Amino acid sequence: MTEFLQQLINGLALGAIYALIALGYTMVYGILRFINFAHGDVFMLGAFAGLFFTPVVERVFPPQSYSGGLVVLLLAMAVCAGLGILIEMLAYRPLRNRPKLTVLITAIGVSLFIEYTCQHRLVFGAAPRKFPDLIPVKTWNVDLLVISSTQVIVFVTTLLLLVILRFIVQKTRMGTAMRAVSFNEQAAALMGVNINSIISFTFGLGSALAAAGGILFAMSYASIDPLMGVQTGLKAFVAAVVGGIGNLPGAALGGLLIGVIETFAGGIPGLSNYRDGIAFTILIAVLIFRPTGLLSKPQVEKV
Amino acid sequence: MNSGAKRYLLLALLAALIVSGFSAYFNRYYLGVAIDVGINIMLAVSLNLINGHTGQFSLGHAGFMAVGGYIAAKFSLLLQPALPPWMQPLIFCAGLLLGGAIAALTGLAVGVPTLRLYGDYLAIVTLGFGEIIRVIFQTSETFGAATGLTGIPNWTHFGWAWSGAAICVFVVTCLVNSTYGRGFIAVKDDEIAASASGINPVRYKVTAFVVGAFFAGVAGGLYAHHKSFLSPTGFDFMKSIDIVVMVILGGMGRTVGVIIAAILLTLLPEYLREFSDYRMILYALLIILIMIARPQGLFTFARRRPDSK
């Protein structure tokens, strides 16, 4: 039982990070109907932004303090929001209204470009880097369960960000416009919604969440490298599809689900080697049996 | 046109074998690159049947290649010590066909469940299948797990690689350039109109996956016996992207363009060895720029009259 609870906590902590990244995929898909392959790389850039901001922030704030950690998180989110907006403007905007596959391949190109540029020795280099401790590292023992301060921060931050995101999407003008565009782009444009600014806003928001995911991931695993976004990004995308793409609560649910299942599978001796294949197996099963994902309604094709 | 296609095939096979016969006189490095080119032509032309002609965007071609490569390599490793040397070509040929056949079965296993998926959903699921195949090989002790297979006999000569490429080009061209083959294009253009014209989209999609996977499998076998070792990381999703880029660059559904692209994209990295630091960055930029400026491919020219004469 203890073992089960421990795995559940670990799984949820991993799943929370998947959920943060999945939200970005699902928001962009909701508006532009394409997979932003470079999103996983924005997650990686978030982690590296954290790496570079930490020494700067530590000059002002005490090292390993919650306030300093928060500042690093916010800075990384801001930088990545800017990068996300920039990527959209430079690479995807010229391709608006082109066939979906053209945009998909461009997104793969952008992803490769970020990965290879970051691996270059003049940028980050290909070798993994150690991520500094942002907050005081502590562990608490409850019975036989072990919970680390990092895990608590992962849960608290994710929860807070989800609440803020929900507020933005449901209550603000920008959020309402976002939902309008996602529902019917042309109608929204006719109602005076500035489509370009909504798309930029969506990319900014999604990238900020991915950056937060990057920082939390780096805090949890302590090691970061320019290719860390590849597998994690793919799994987060799978989470978005599993939850029903375009559906925000679905993305969060899908993320948690993938995180938990993956962690449990990793604990089973025979299965642990197949860990990286598990997310895709779930994806294939979901798409075959319920192609629109867990939380959305099936659609009929119009002839 | 019909007898013409057969003539081209025979001519290409003959040329491949003659050049192969003089292998000893060529620079080994260039010969190696030429074999790479042949294998990549097979990969790109077979993927073009799935992605280009039939419009089923697949990102899992490296998976089929891995299946064929591992099976053929294992086959050779098992049988080579047991049989006399004069049987080597037979073992090799049987291994390639076996690898291709099992890759084709894998293609069937991927093609059937994904029939209902389109566009980027299909892309991501085929990518998932490719990754699952890779993870299976990476885990399986029989296939050397994370280390992969080493000491695979070095049997892929120029003649083998280019004969394979010639046969692959012949089969794909004949399939598509027939009345039967219009079905692939009809399915790509408009599935509903295709069914309304009596085309069974399921059959064509699955055929494309099976035939495409078969040749990817054979190409994998040739690759294994060219490099002498196989590692699961060589078949990750980057490898699939490389093949997709050849198809995109050449122009989806344009066989000649795709062949040119496969040749160029194999030679270019060899010439850019000195700039290896920047090579991949340039490659990524190239993808983005082509998509923005010329998404129909670099080597698509005005199409000639259809082969109706």
Added chain:
Amino acid sequence: MAPLLQLDQVTICFGGLTAVSAVDLRLGPRELVGLIGPNGAGKTTLFNLITGVYPPTRGAIYFDGRPTANLKAHQLVRRGIARTFQNIRLFASMTVFDTVRTAVQVHRTHGLRDALLRGGGFRRAEAEVERQVRELLALFQLDRVRDEPAVGLPYGDQRRLEIVRALATRPRLLLLDEPAAGMNPTEKSELTALIRLLQEKFQIAVLLVEHDMRVVMGICERIVVLDYGVKIADGPPAAVRANPRVIEAYLGEEAAPHA
């Protein structure tokens, strides 16, 4: 005479919406019937049901005396049901010739293996296909543009090509979904002549959805009227035109009879 097409109480619901409700319909082997009704009456949905795009929620459809349940669209084409689409659906990367060639192959005897082996039988079969395509194109005056891209044709020719593609499958029942939509008066009268020609020449039944009353009244022997998914009239043009329920259904619509 046994009906070629028979619909028994055919009903289809999408979610809570009943798009076609308990429709009975019979069509003889060489009949030319018009299917009319206000926008959203379920005409195209009825076409989609007959051609196997969706299965009916309730009721049964028989073609040539045999039920069509569980048959896919392409299988129904082989049985002899062909159609055109309201919003033209031509193959975007094919020439006119290839468009028709694709449809002619429904009844071909060769397949994948022959395409690869390319023996004498294959060549003869290909020549035969080509002869049929040429004949059809000549008959419908599309031979001039045989090597043009199908989607580059003028609008009226695209509509005509869709009809030729449908005929190339050698149907016994042809469903035409608003063939005159977007045509000018000259094109419309050409179309009327063409429908008459194809019915006489190919001896087939035609079910025609059309908004233009002059076209429908001019060529149809019988007219069926749908309104909100229900069949409200079925009879000769004169009777349908005088039917009070039909007049009521069309009140407020642009297309009152004679419009």
